[in-house]
Structures are given as structure tokens and as C-alpha cells.
Amino acid sequence: MKIGLFIPCYIDQFYPKVGIATLELLEKLGCNVGYPMDQTCCGQPMGNSGSEKEAVKTAELFVKNFQTYDCIVAPTGSCACYVKEHYDILKQTDATKYVRENIYELAEFITDILKVDQIDATFPYKVGFHSSCHGQRGLRLAQSSELNLPFFSKQKQLLSMVKGIEIVEIDRRDECCGFGGTFCVTEEAVSVKMGKDKVADFVRNGAEVITSGDVSCLMHLDGIIKRQKYPVKVLHIAEILNNTIER
Amino acid sequence: MKHSEAAEKFISDNERTNWHDKALWFVRAKRDIAIKQVAEWEELRALASQIKAHVMSNLDVLLEQFEANAIKNGIHVHWAKDAEEHNNHVLNILKEHRVKSLVKSKSMLTEECHLNPFLEKNGIEVIDTDLGERIIQFRNEPPSHIVLPAIHLTKEEVGETFHTHLGIEKGISDPKILTDIARAHLREKFLSADAAMTGVNFGIADTGGFVVCTNEGNTDMGVHLSQVHIASMGIEKIIPRQEDLGVFTRLLARSATGQPVTTYTSHYLTAQSGQVIHLIIVDNGRSKQLGRADYVKSLFCIRCGACMNTCPVYRRSGGYSYSYGIPGPIGSILAPGANPKEHSSMPFASTLCGSCTDVCPVKIDIHQQLYSWRQDLTEDKKTSSSKRLIMKMMGIVLAYPKLYRFSGITARWFLGFSPRFLIYNKLNLWGKQRELPSVPTESFRDWYSKNRRANL
Numbered sequence: 001m002k003i004g005l006f007i008p009c010y011i012d013q014f015y016p017k018v019g020i021a022t023l024e025l026l027e028k029l030g031c032n033v034g035y036p037m038d039q040t041c042c043g044q045p046m047g048n049s050g051s052e053k054e055a056v057k058t059a060e061l062f063v064k065n066f067q068t069y070d071c072i073v074a075p076t077g078s079c080a081c082y083v084k085e086h087y088d089i090l091k092q093t094d095a096t097k098y099v100r101e102n103i104y105e106l107a108e109f110i111t112d113i114l115k116v117d118q119i120d121a122t123f124p125y126k127v128g129f130h131s132s133c134h135g136q137r138g139l140r141l142a143q144s145s146e147l148n149l150p151f152f153s154k155q156k157q158l159l160s161m162v163k164g165i166e167i168v169e170i171d172r173r174d175e176c177c178g179f180g181g182t183f184c185v186t187e188e189a190v191s192v193k194m195g196k197d198k199v200a201d202f203v204r205n206g207a208e209v210i211t212s213g214d215v216s217c218l219m220h221l222d223g224i225i226k227r228q229k230y231p232v233k234v235l236h237i238a239e240i241l242n243n244t245i246e247r
Numbered sequence: 248m249k250h251s252e253a254a255e256k257f258i259s260d261n262e263r264t265n266w267h268d269k270a271l272w273f274v275r276a277k278r279d280i281a282i283k284q285v286a287e288w289e290e291l292r293a294l295a296s297q298i299k300a301h302v303m304s305n306l307d308v309l310l311e312q313f314e315a316n317a318i319k320n321g322i323h324v325h326w327a328k329d330a331e332e333h334n335n336h337v338l339n340i341l342k343e344h345r346v347k348s349l350v351k352s353k354s355m356l357t358e359e360c361h362l363n364p365f366l367e368k369n370g371i372e373v374i375d376t377d378l379g380e381r382i383i384q385f386r387n388e389p390p391s392h393i394v395l396p397a398i399h400l401t402k403e404e405v406g407e408t409f410h411t412h413l414g415i416e417k418g419i420s421d422p423k424i425l426t427d428i429a430r431a432h433l434r435e436k437f438l439s440a441d442a443a444m445t446g447v448n449f450g451i452a453d454t455g456g457f458v459v460c461t462n463e464g465n466t467d468m469g470v471h472l473s474q475v476h477i478a479s480m481g482i483e484k485i486i487p488r489q490e491d492l493g494v495f496t497r498l499l500a501r502s503a504t505g506q507p508v509t510t511y512t513s514h515y516l517t518a519q520s521g522q523v524i525h526l527i528i529v530d531n532g533r534s535k536q537l538g539r540a541d542y543v544k545s546l547f548c549i550r551c552g553a554c555m556n557t558c559p560v561y562r563r564s565g566g567y568s569y570s571y572g573i574p575g576p577i578g579s580i581l582a583p584g585a586n587p588k589e590h591s592s593m594p595f596a597s598t599l600c601g602s603c604t605d606v607c608p609v610k611i612d613i614h615q616q617l618y619s620w621r622q623d624l625t626e627d628k629k630t631s632s633s634k635r636l637i638m639k640m641m642g643i644v645l646a647y648p649k650l651y652r653f654s655g656i657t658a659r660w661f662l663g664f665s666p667r668f669l670i671y672n673k674l675n676l677w678g679k680q681r682e683l684p685s686v687p688t689e690s691f692r693d694w695y696s697k698n699r700r701a702n703l
């Protein structure tokens with residue numbers, strides 16, 4: 001099985017270490033991973049801002065880049081969700097349909113396709129998990145607190161396999177962090193307030209590290225943490241699942 | 248005013264924002280506990296959604312069936328195509344019965360039609376009898392929430408309002424005392440009113456009866472004490488059969504406040520002797536929405552308010568930050584249908600987190616509709632031209648790998664080597680209260696080219 005690794009634009013440019021951790025993790029799990037060199041973005045920034053027509057060319061490029069792989073894996077729930085839900089803006093060719101059906105968020109790929117039941121990682125810290133909305137309510141990587149259905153979380157399931165980790169529960173388990181794409185600047189005041197409240201929930205409950213499947217949320221939270229000097233760090237879930245170094 | 252500007256003002260009072268957020272989250276949490284008691288909750292939601300879908304595709308037939316049955320029961324039925332016709336109907340009925348004073352129980356439809364100012368202009372005294380409504384009526388404010396109209400006020404502010412308008416002692420803020428004071432005041436008004444006006448939660452096609460759900464008993468009190476009962480109902484409130492009602496009453500109260508059922512579920516079928524019932528069936532833009540395939544589901548709404556209580560943006564920006572009378576997620580998908588230019592910022596006042604969609608008892612795909620409105624408003628050039636241009640440019644950069652890589656290198660270089668004042672200034676909304684990520688020297692692609700050469 002040949003896997004196409006999608007590294008979203010903001011990870012490529014600002015968080016290469018998340019891309020590296022994702023790649024190394026997949027390789028450790030025995031995957032044959034390729035990285036199409038001409039990839040850019042999935043098109044979501046334009047779509048969420050109301051200009052999905054401007055996303056068409058970017059989306060076409062995405063399909064062109066990834067159509068030859070067996071599975072497409074991305075360390076983000078948000079972009080994977082965009083490809084699945086919103087690539088109806090493209091002509092539904094076989095390639096488009098194929099890409100939409102075969103794209104996976106990283107944790108979902110590991111639990112559902114690789115069906116991994118153990119992970120060789122160590123991370124002796126108190127970790128709070130932020131369930132990103134597009135991963136949770138878009139891809140259903142975890143059960144929403146609004147629904148009367150049994151709880152599960154594919155990402156927490158993986159985190160719980162890490163040696164030494166202590167998972168910290170927060171008061172509002174799936175409240176949005178306030179990033180929201182261009183929302184984070186067009187609605188700056190609300191966005192920051194939501195982010196502050198989110199970080200405070202983690203800090204109040206004793207988290208030393210906040211992790212998530214989406215770097216966009218973490219980038220927003222980290223911006224707040226650094227400015228407000230909160231005693232907590234952010235790491236992408238791939239960085240924890242790929243970590244073997246003791247404290 | 249744009250939502251973002253109004254929201255910023257609201258948030259500048261941090262303490263109030265925290266309190267508002269917590270008060271509404273408390274209601275959401277109560278709702279969570281209540282729905283967990285109903286094992287078949289998700290089936291109920293699905294059923295309600297299907298019934299509403301059936302109603303919307305058979306609305307013409309069901310409305311006529313409802314009308315015919317209501318007339319058989321002796322109810323006077325009127326049709327209003329818009330707010331103006333609705334208000335004129337009300338005024339004419341009141342004139343016909345020589346009514347000078349009207350008690351009203353909560354109805355978002357009469358808010359939508361701006362009935363109160365219209366009647367007052369025509370010399371009729373209008374008293375809102377729902378406690379929250381009465382408070383904001385004193386203050387001359389619109390509701391900030393569809394179920395909890397005065398949720399933006401603290402108990403101290405309520406005491407202050409009663410001090411000004413009812414002459415009570417200054418400084419009373421005990422909710423129990425304030426409620427008793429309001430009760431005594433309203434009782435007088437009930438006794439002296441000539442007509443009562445109510446909304447309608449459900450109009451039942453196969454019986455011609457209608458149902459009003461309240462918690463304070465003010466609807467019954469008003470109706471029983473007056474000779475004329477006027478009820479206003481939007482065309483979308485129809486349900487096909489009496490037996491469908493239970494599906495909705497079970498969902499409504501739990502979603503709204505976490506109660507198993509509203510304290511009063513009043514069924515009106517025929518007038519009591521000596522009384523008349525007038526029912527006004529109102530369109531006011533609903534049939535237009537019915538014709539919009541992407542948005543027709545917004546008409547499923549049973550006005551429970553759960554999407555507001557759960558909305559992280561609404562909780563932190565308050566009802567008045569939205570330019571339309573119905574705020575929050577449901578308001579944001581109804582408003583652009585009513586006036587796209589005026590309310591163009593509302594569908595953007597969301598992170599598209601989807602909590603509203605999951606909480607909604609009739610399964611309206613609210614966040615998908617917010618997304619669709621964004622596309623439609625942009626397409627119709629109802630959004631700012633600079634934003635559209637930025638998106639166009641971004642679309643070009645991201646469509647061409649070389650251009651993207653060049654921009655990435657430039658941006659990282661700029662962020663990495665510029666002095667702080669160049670980056671953190673007024674133009675940078677990200678950096679007003681947040682740090683930018685620290686800049687790596689190479690992109691992932693650069694790293695990959697060096698370290699996985701064999702794969703290339």
C-alpha cells in the first residue's frame with residue numbers, strides 16, 4: 001500500500017517538525033510513504049471565507065497530486081474534512097471521487113486502516129486533548145457531547161497507548177477553540193476570547209501539554225499562550241505518538 | 248453594525264462576557280443531562296426532522312386542511328402575506344372588539360413583525376406578560392435570546408429596572424422578591440386587559456387545534472381572562488397529526504431548558520363560551536425560504552434556542568451583536584434570506600464548529616447553511632471587495648506550486664528578519680493578542696528533499 005502524505009500549507013511553512021513527526025510515525029508503523037512535491041493546500045481557506053470558486057484550481061491540483069496513491073493521509077482533521085465534504089465544487093471525475101473517498105486524518109488512518117493496538121512511544125507528561133471541530137463533528141473522529149450516543153475518540157484511544165502519559169480531562173470537552181480559519185482575524189475579539197477560555201480550561205485542570213490533531217487550532221492557542229505567558233505547551237498528536245525520549 | 252464590531256464591544260466587558268457565557272453554558276449542560284434520560288433521543292430527532300421535511304413538501308395541502316378544521320371549530324382564520332398585513336389584521340380585530348389594552352405572551356413572530364410599536368402608535372396599550380419580555384419591554388429593548396429574552400441582564404439590573412418603572416425600593420436584587428413583584432404587577436394588567444395575544448408553537452392540521460408551550464402560565468391566564476384571543480402563527484408551524492405532537496413536545500422543553508416538558512402545554516381547539524379566537528397565519532418571507540433548496544430546512548426550527556446556548560460565539564458576543572431580531576446560529580441562516588445586504592456579516596460570525604447542528608432537535612444542518620450563505624453572499628458581492636480580492640489572490644498562489652513556494656520563502660524570511668514593530672502593528676489582527684509562530688529556517692518540503700532523497 002502506497003500512502004500519499006499531505007502536509008497542509010501552514011504545517012509546511014511554519015510547523016515542519018509536525019510533518020516530520022507524521023512521516024516518521026507512519027514509517028515506524030511500517031508504511032510506504034510518498035510525498036508529492038508539488039502539493040500546496042486543500043483550498044479550505046478560500047471556501048470557508050465564502051470564495052469557494054477561488055478554491056477550484058487549488059483543489060484540482062490536490063486531486064492531480066494525490067490520485068495515484070492507495071491512501072492519502074493528512075495530520076489534520078480540518079483539511080481532510082474539507083476534501084471529503086466540499087470537493088463537490090469539482091467535476092466528479094473518477095479521480096476526484098477516489099481522492100475524496102481515500103483521504104484519512106492521521107489518527108483515523110492508524111486506528112481504522114492500520115488497526116494498530118500498540119504504539120511504541122513514551123511521553124511522561126500530563127496531556128490535555130483538544131478535539132478539533134472539523135475532526136470531531138466533520139469526520140466523526142470522536143463522539144460529540146451534544147449527541148446521546150456512546151463516547152469514543154480515535155485520537156484519545158491512540159494517546160492512551162503512550163507510555164507514561166496522563167490524560168487530563170477538561171470541563172468543556174469539545175468546545176471550539178475559536179480559530180475558525182479567517183474567523184481568527186475577521187472576528188478577532190471573539191476568536192481570542194474563545195482561545196483564552198480554552199487554554200484556561202486546560203491549565204485549570206492541570207495540563208502541562210495541550211495536544212490536538214489540528215495544527216491550526218494549536219497555532220492559535222500557542223499564540224495566546226505565548227502572549228499571555230500561560231504555563232503550558234502545545235504539541236501536535238503526531239509529535240507525542242512519535243516521541244520515545246523520557247522526561 | 249458588523250457582528251465583529253458589536254462583539255468586540257461586548258467582550259470589552261470581560262466580567263459580563265464570562266457571566267453571560269457561563270449562564271448559557273449552564274442551560275446547555277442542563278439540556279445534556281435531560282436528553283441523556285431519553286434513550287431514544289437520536290431517533291426522536293430523526294423522526295422530528297422527517298416529519299418537518301414532510302410538512303415542508305406538503306405545506307399547501309396541510310395549511311388548507313388546518314384552516315378548514317380550525318374554521319369548523321369556530322376559529323376565525325386570517326392570512327397575512329407580510330408583517331404589515333399581520334399588524335393590520337391585529338389592529339382591525341382589536342378595533343372591532345373595542346379593545347384598548349392587550350396582554351401578550353411571548354411570541355417571536357410578533358417581534359419579527361414589530362407589532363408592539365405599531366399598536367402603541369395606534370393607541371393600544373400592549374403588555375408583555377412573560378417575565379423576561381416584560382423586563383425588556385420596560386427597558387425598551389428587543390429580546391437578546393429567543394427563549395431567554397432578558398438573559399443579557401443581571402439580577403441587579405432587573406432590580407434597577409423595577410425601581411425605575413414600578414417604583415420599588417432601590418437595590419433589590421433577590422430573584423424571588425423580584426419575581427413576586429412582577430407577578431403582582433402583571434396580575435393587575437391581566438385583570439384589566441380586554442384581549443390576549445399568543446404565539447403558536449404547533450398548529451395541528453388534522454384537528455385544526457393549536458398548541459402554545461410556556462413556563463409561566465401567563466398564556467393561559469391572559470386567554471382565560473379576556474374575551475378575545477388572537478394567535479399568530481408562521482406557516483411553518485404546522486404538524487400533520489395530533490399524534491405527531493408528542494415527538495416535538497418531548498424535544499422542545501429538553502432542548503430549550505433541560506425540563507422534561509414545559510410547565511404549561513396549552514391546547515386550543517375551540518373558544519370558550521363568550522369568547523372568540525382569531526388565528527393569523529403569516530408568511531412574511533417564509534414561502535421564499537421554502538423555495539431555496541439549500542435553506543429550506545431552516546423552516547424546521549421549533550425555536551428552542553439550544554443552538555444559541557451551545558454556540559461559543561453567541562455566548563461570548565451576546566444577542567445584540569447580531570443585526571437580526573433572531574440572533575445566534577438559527578438567526579444567522581434566516582437573516583440573509585430576509586435581507587442579504589443588511590445581515591451579510593452574520594453567516595461569518597461562526598467558526599463552523601458544527602455544535603449547533605448536533606444540538607438541534609430537528610436536525611437542521613445549520614453550519615452547512617452558514618457555509619452556503621457565505622458562498623452565496625460572496626457570489627452576489629454582498630461581502631467586502633477587499634476580502635474577495637485577497638481570496639482571489641490566495642486562490643492563485645495556492646494553485647501554482649512554484650508561486651506558493653516562493654511566497655512561503657518570502658513570508659518566512661519577512662517574519663524571521665523583520666523588527667517586531669513591522670509585524671505587530673494595527674494591520675495585523677492576528678498579532679493584537681497573539682504571538683505569531685516562530686519561524687523555522689526550512690519548510691517541510693525543504694527538509695524532505697534533503698532527508699528522503701531516495702524517495703524523490
Ligand code: SF4
Pocket residue numbers: 502547548549550551552553554555577603606607608609610611613
Ligand atoms: S435551529 Fe434547532 S436548535 Fe436552533 S432554535 Fe431552531 S430548533 Fe432549536
